[in-house]
Amino acid sequence: MPPLPLPATPLRRSERKREPAPPALVGMITFPGSRFVIENGQRVAVEMFPTTQIDIERLTAYANHRLGIRYRYVATTLESFSWDPVELPLLYITGWTPMPKLPDETLDRLRRYIYDGGTLVVHAQCGRKEFVDTARRELARLFPERKLAPIDTDSPLFRSYFRITEMKVRQDDQPFKSMPPYLEAVYIGCRPAVIFSPIDLNCGWDVVNHPIMGGILYHQDYALAMGTNIVTCTLANLKYARAFATEKIFHGTYEKTRDRLVIGQIRHNGDWDPTPHGLPNLMKYLAASTTLNVQFKRDTVDLTEDKAFDHAVLYMTGLRDFKFSQAEVARLRTYLSSGGVLVADAAAGRRAFDAAFRREIKRVLPEAELKPIALDSPLFEAPFKVRTADYTEAVKASQPELNAPHLLGIDMEQSLCVIYSPYSLGNGWEQIAYTYNLGFSDEDALRLGVNVLTYAVTH
Template identity: 35%
Template sequence: MANERTLTVIAGMGLLCFITLGPFPADCRAGEDDWLRPLGPPPQAAPRRISGGEGVPPLPLPATPLRRSERKREPKPPTLIGKVMWGEKAMFTYGNGSTAEVADWNQCPGDLQQILRKSQWRFELPYAGEAFPLSEFSGEPEAMPVLLFNGSRTIKLDARQIAVLRAYVLRGGMVVFDSIAGSPYFYAGARTITEAAFPECAIRTLPPDHPLYHMLADVDTVRYPKNLDSDKPFLEGVYVGSRVGILLSKYGLGCSWDDREVPLIQEAIYYDVESGNKIGINLVAYAVGYAAAGREEAKPELFGALDEQHPTDEFVFAQVEHEGAWNVHPGAASALLVQLRQSTALKVSLKRVSVKPGQDDLSGYSFLYLTGLDDFRLDESSRAALRGFLKHSGTLLINNGLGLRSFDAVARREIAALLPGARLVPLPPTHPLYTAVFKIDRSRYTPAVVKATPDITYPVLEGIEVDGDVRVIYSPYDIESAWLGCEYPLARAYEPYSGTQLGVNIMMYAATH
C-alpha cells in the first residue's frame, strides 16, 4: 500500500523485528511503536574554518616555502548538557520508499545542538553538548551539569542506573526528561524512573512564577499546534533544595528547538517553535544560573540525619516538615547558626532538627521554622499542635522560599487556617525584633525585588501577636537564601548581608521572648 510505512529494528536488546505501520486509526490510540518515527534530519556539521599558513616541506634547506591551507583548531567550549543514548535503533521506510534511521534517544538529532546555538546568541557564551551512553557517564555535575533524556517509547533504567542518577542529582546535577512528541509511553516511563530515584519526594507542578519560566523570556502563555486545547505551559519536577533536580516535560520540546513540528505522529502534543524555544533557552539559563547553588546546597546531607535529639540547654533550629517542598535551602540554617553563635552569647546548637507537628513532641522547642516553594496543606492535627506551641510561648517563622507568589498565597491561607480570625500585620520599624542584636533600619534586596519595587529599602516582615507577643513571623521575601550567600537568579529575596542580620535578630528575638 502506498501509504504504509515499515519500521525495521536493526539494533537494540538483541531484537530484530519488522513492523508495518499504516496511518493512525481514527478510533483508537496509537501503539507504542507508532511513536518511533524520525522527527528531523541529522544536525549539520559545524563549518570548518581554514586559515592560511606557511609550510616548509621536509627538504634540505634552502627550500622555497610552500603555501598551504590548514584547519584552525578552536578551543572547545565547556560541556553543559549530555544527551543520553538509550533504547533501540531502526530503519524507517516512508510511503515513497525512501528510508531514514531513527533511534529511541535521537528522534530529532538536531535538537540539542540547535538550542545550545540559540542560547549562545542570547548569552554570548558558548556551551557544548555531547551524546553518550549512561554506562560511560562519570556522574560528576562539574563535568556535565545537565543530562537530557528524550524519546517517545517507554524508557527503562535498571536499579544501578537509577542509583547513578540519584547520586548525580544530589551532588548538584540536573536531569531533564523530554517526551519529545508528547508520547504517554515515554512520559510514564520517565515518571517511573523519577519516583524510583526519589521515592521520598513528590513530583511537583512548577508554578507560573517559577524562575524557569522567566529566566530570559517570560513564558506565561504557549501554543500547542494540535491535540491540546490549552495556552499554559506544563512542566513538572522534583525539587532538591531550592532547584529543580529532575525536570519532566510531558509535552514535546526538542522538535521546536530544531524549528520543526511533528507531522508524522497524529497524536503528538508538543510546543510550537516559538514557545518551545523560549522554554529551551530559559532551561539552559536556569541550568547555568542555579548550578553553583545546587553544588553549595549539596554539601550537607539533603535527606535524613536531621532528626537527631537536641541538647535541652541550647537554642535549637527546628524545621517543620510538610507535604510540599519543605527543605528549600539545605545548609543555610547551619550557616546562620554559626553567625548567631559568633554574634551573641546565646548557647546555640548547630544541628538543624526536622519535626512533624502532630506526630513529634514540640514542647522542647522555642522556635519553629517553616518554608516552601509551592502548595502544601497542614492537617488538623498539625494545626492543633502548632496552636499549642504558640500558646506556650513558641515562635513560628514562615519564609517564602525564592519569594514566589504561589507560595505567598498558600502561606497566607495556612496561617488563616492555623489562627482563625487573626490577621498578619506589618511589623513597625520600632519593633524590638529590629534591634535584638543588630540595629536594622534598612535592607538590601535582590534585583528581582528592586525591579518590581524600586523604592523598597526597609525590612519587610509581617506578624501575628499571641498573648501580647509576636509569635508568628512571616517573610514574604526569601530570607533563608541570604544565609548561604549563593546566587539564586530571579529569586525575590534579601541580599546576603541584610538577610543574615535579619535572621540573627529573629533567632535572638525568639530565644528571649
Template identity: 30%
Template sequence: MRLTVNKLLIVAVLLAGALVSRGGAAEVTSEDVRQAVNRAVAYLKQAQGANGTWRDNRHQGGVTALCVLGLVNAGVPADDPLVLRGLQALRKVRNSKTYVVSLKAQAFAADPEKYARELQAAANWLCLAQQRNGMWSYTTSGTPDNSNTQFALLGLHEAAKAGANVPKQVWERAKSHFENTQSGDGGWGYRGRSRGYGSMTTAGVASLYICGQRLHVGGRKIFINGAYPDCGKYKQNEALAGGLNWLAKNFSVSRNPGGASTWLYYYLYGLERVGMISGLRNLGRHDWYREGATRLVATQRGGQWGQLYDTAFALLFLAKGNRPVLFQKLKWNGRWNRNIHDLENLTAFIDDKFGKKVTWQTASLELSLQELRVSPIMFITGHEFPRFADAQKELLRRYVDSGGTLLAEACCGAKEFDKGFRLFAKDLFREYRLKVLPEHHPVFKCYFRMKERYGLEGIDIGCRTGVFYSPNALSCLWELQTIEKYSDLAFRLGTNIAAYATGKQQLQDKLDEVELPVFDKAAQPFEVPRGAVRIARLIHDGDYNSDPHAMVNLAPMLRDKAKVDVVARQRHLRATDQKLFEYPVVFMTGHFSFELPDKEIAALRLYLERGGVLIADACCGRKAFDKSFRAMVAALFPKKKLTALADDHPIYTGTVGQKLGELRYRRILADELKSRGTTRPPLEVITIKDRTAIIYSKYDWSCALEGDRPYSCRGYCDKDGKNLAMNIFLYAISY
C-alpha cells in the first residue's frame, strides 16, 4: 500500500510566498503563551465538578473528555488527581455517541497501558458505527457529516497508536469519502459537496493525513540491502493539495473562514491538527501558529474563551502548537521528502524523553537564521544531494556556528547523495574533517548504550560534533517503523543524536527566541570607541581558538546589562607580542594539552606583574587543558599556587554584576558530581600584591557564550554560564 500524498503539489502550495505574514499585531512571545495556558488550566480546574465531570448539556461526557484532553496536553500529568477523577468519570460513560467516544479515546490515550481496554472498546464501537460511505453520524445511525467523521478518525488514530486494532478498510473507506466529496473550490463543507469552510476543510485535510499515515503503517514493508524499494513512490493526492491550497488562500485566525460565522475555536483546533500532523510551519504566507497564538492571547478573558469547550479547544491550540521543535526537515529544490513520516515517527518515539513532548516541522533556506534556529537539529536527506547556492551554504554554516546541528543522511544509502555531501562538507567546513565516529564517542551512549555504530560519521567543531552524517539509511527505517533489528537501531540512534545535540537539556518552546552569536563584521568595529575596554585572546600551541564567538557574544551582554563598553572584535596575540600591554585583560581557553616556550612564560609574567589580568577556563572542562594550565601557572610563579576564591569575593556576592545564586551544571557534570549545581563555582586565582592577576575555572563557562550545548561539556548551563562570565570580566576590568 502506497501512501496517498502528492509531495510536489504540496510543496508548490506551501512555497506560494517566500515572505511570511505575521498578522500585523504585536508579536506574541512564548511567555505570553505560557501565561495564557496557565490561566486556562486554572480556569478548567476550578470548573470541574465534585464527581469529576465538567458541565455538558448536550453530549454527556464529551466536554469532560475534551477538558481532560486539554489539561493533559497543557502539561498536567495523567496521574494528577484532577485528571484521574475526570478519567474515572469517563469510564462510567456508555459508548453511544461518536463525539463522546472519539474524545474518550483521545483522553484515555494519556495513559495507554492503564486504559488499553477502554481504548480498544472505543475503537470497536467507532469501527462498527462507520457507515458504508466511510462517514459517521452522531450515533450508529442517522445522517452522517464531516464533523463527526473527523472526530471519529482522530479517536481511532490515537487508539491505533496506543495499540488498538483498527481494520484497514475503516481507513480506506474514510479516505475514499474525503477524496470523492471535496467541493469545487478545494474545501469541504458539512455534508456532501457543499461550499467549503474553514473548520470542515481542516477536518478534510487532517483526515486525509491520518488515513494516509495509518494505511502506510499497514502497507508493504521491505528493506533489502540497506534500501527501501518503494522509497519516494507516492500516489498523487490532489484532494489533499487542494485542501491545503484552500486553507492558505482563505487563511484567518479571527473567524471560521468561508462563510461560517460560528465555531471559531473548533476551527482553530482543526488548524492546529493540520499544522502539527503535517509538520508545516506556514500555510502559504502565514505562520499559522504565531498568528493564532497572537489572537488567542489577546482575546482571553479571565482564563477562558467563550464556553467550556471553546476554552478547551483554544488550550489545545496553544499548548500543542508551542511544543519545542526538535527537528526541522530542510526543503530544497528536488525530492527532499522521500519519507513523509520519518520525523513524525522519530519525534513520536522520542516523545518526552528530554522533559517535554517534542515536534518537528519543515524549513527552507529562505528563512532567517533566527527562524532556522527554532530547532537544534536540521535534517537533510535525499537520493541526490541538493545544489545549494553560496548564500545558502553560508546560512547553513552559520546555523552550525550558532549552535545548531546538521544531520544528513544518504537515503537508501544513495551514492549520488554520498558523493555530493562529502564535497559539500569539505567545502563548507574546510578547516575541519569528516570522519567515522569512534566507538567511545558520547553519541553512542548519551541516552541508549549502543554497540552498533552504523557507520555514523561526523565533523567536530570546537567542543562538539556539529555535523552528523549517515551514509546508510535512517529515514526509511523511521518511516517503516517495524523492520526487524534495523528500525529499532535507527530509532535509538536518532534519539541519541538528539540527546547529544541538545545536551539532554529541556528545549525551548517554539516561540522562544534563540540568542545568536554576532557574525556580522560590521557589528564588530575595528576602530576602538573612546573609553571602550579591549580584550585579547592568548595564542598557545593547543586549540587556543575554541569557542571563537564567546567574547564576541559577551561584549553586547556587558554593554546591555552592565553598561560597560567592550570591543567585540578580539585580537589574537602571543605573549611575546608587545601589543599585549595595550589590553588590560587577556582570555585563554582550549581543550588539549599545551606548553608555552620560556620566552612566552617570561613575557606573560611581565604582563601580569605590570597590571594585566589573565582569565581562563578549561573548554568543556577538559582535564588535558587543566593539567597544562596548572603547569603553566607553576612556571609563571613557582612560589605561588592557585587558591580557591574566597566566599565573600565580589564575583560571588554580586558587588560587580549580579548575585549569582545557584549555578546549574550541564547534565554530564551534574551526573559526575551528583549535584544539580553550586552557589560557589570552584574558581581559582593567583594574586600579585593584593591584586587578582589570574582567574581560572576548571569547569567550562565559555560554551554558554558560544550558544551551543555540547553533550560532553563539563560546565555550566547556558544562562548561568553567561552570568558567571559577566561577573568575572566585570571584576577584571573594574579592580
C-alpha cells in the first residue's frame, strides 16, 4: 500500500491566516488560439488576438485605492466564463488588432449576460482603427436594434467620482490637446450597459504617456480618472441592473364592461424607452387609486403614422439628444392643435434630453412658451391635492431647497396641451432604485403621474 499522506502542519498561533481573495469585479476576456508568421526567415507562432493585462491590473489597484474598495480582476475566456453577472459584473475586451468575429451562439449568451445586469467595456488599445472598426461591427451584431452612440457630457460616467469636463488626448507624436470627455454606449434602461472607447485608455492605466505613432491615447491622469468612474458606475448600478432585469412589465386584462384609454409612447431617434416598466406601473397604480372607469394600455407610436391620432394622450421620454424630422414636427403640431395632449419627462433628469425637448417643442409650437405650471392649477388638485413634492437624494444634494412640484406646460385654448417634467417621473413610476436619478421620489412620482393622466383625460 502507498504511504499515507502526512498530516497538514497546523499554523502556529503567531502565524497570520491568509486573507481570502477579494471578490472578482472585472473579467478580462482573452481569445485563445495562435497563428504563424515569418520572422527573420523563421516560422513563429503568435497570438491570434494579442492583448495585455497589466493595464486592467493597475486600474483595479488604483480604483481600489481611490474608492476604498477591495476587488480584483480575473482573466477568462468567452468559452470558460459562466455568463453570470453576479460572478463577474464587468467584462473587459481590448486589443490593437482586428477583433475576432464572434459566433452567433456567443453573441446570444453575451447579450443575455448584459440584459441580466452585466456590463461590457470595450476599448481600442492605442486607438487602432483596425480594432475600432471591427469592434463596432461586433457591437452592432450584438445589439442590432440598439444604437451605439456618444454619451452626453452630463452622464454619470463623467461625474460619478471624478468630475471630468475635459480630457487631454495625444495623436501620434503631437502634443496633448484638450477635448470634451468622449465615450460611446448602448443603454439598457438608464445604465450604460456597453461602454466603448475608440480612444486608448489602457496606456494611461499602464502609466504610459509616450507617443505612439498611428495611435490616439488619453493622458495618464485622465485615463485613470475615466477608468475609476467606469468602475464607480458599474458598482453603483449593480442593484439597479439586476432589478431592472427581473422586473416584470404590468399588462392589464381587458374587460368589455370598461372603456379603454390607450396611451401612445412616441418612438424617436434618441433612447426613447429607458423606463419601460414606468408607464405600465403608473397605469396599474392609477386603476387602484381612482374611480375612473377606464382601462389604460400603452402602445408605441411613430409620429409619422396615422395611428398617432388615435390616442388622446401621447407620452415621450429619453436620456439623450434627439431631433424630430420636419414631418414629425408638422404631425405633432396638428395633433396638439386638434386637442391631443403630450406628456413628457427627462429620464433620470438628464440635461441632454431636457435641452433637446425644449428645442424640439419650440419647433412644434414656435409661438408658445413652456412655462411653470402654477400650484393652483387643476392638475395639482385631483385626485391628489399636491402642494409639496419629495425628490431623490441626487436632487436634494444639489437643490436642497426644492420642495414644490416643478412641472412645465403649454396652454392651448385655456387647457394644457403639453405637460413636461425636467425631473424624472418615469424612474419613480418604475420603482427601481437608480442611484443617479434626478427625479421625484417614487411615491410622489406616482401621485403626480396619476394627476397628470387624470387631467389629460378630463380636460
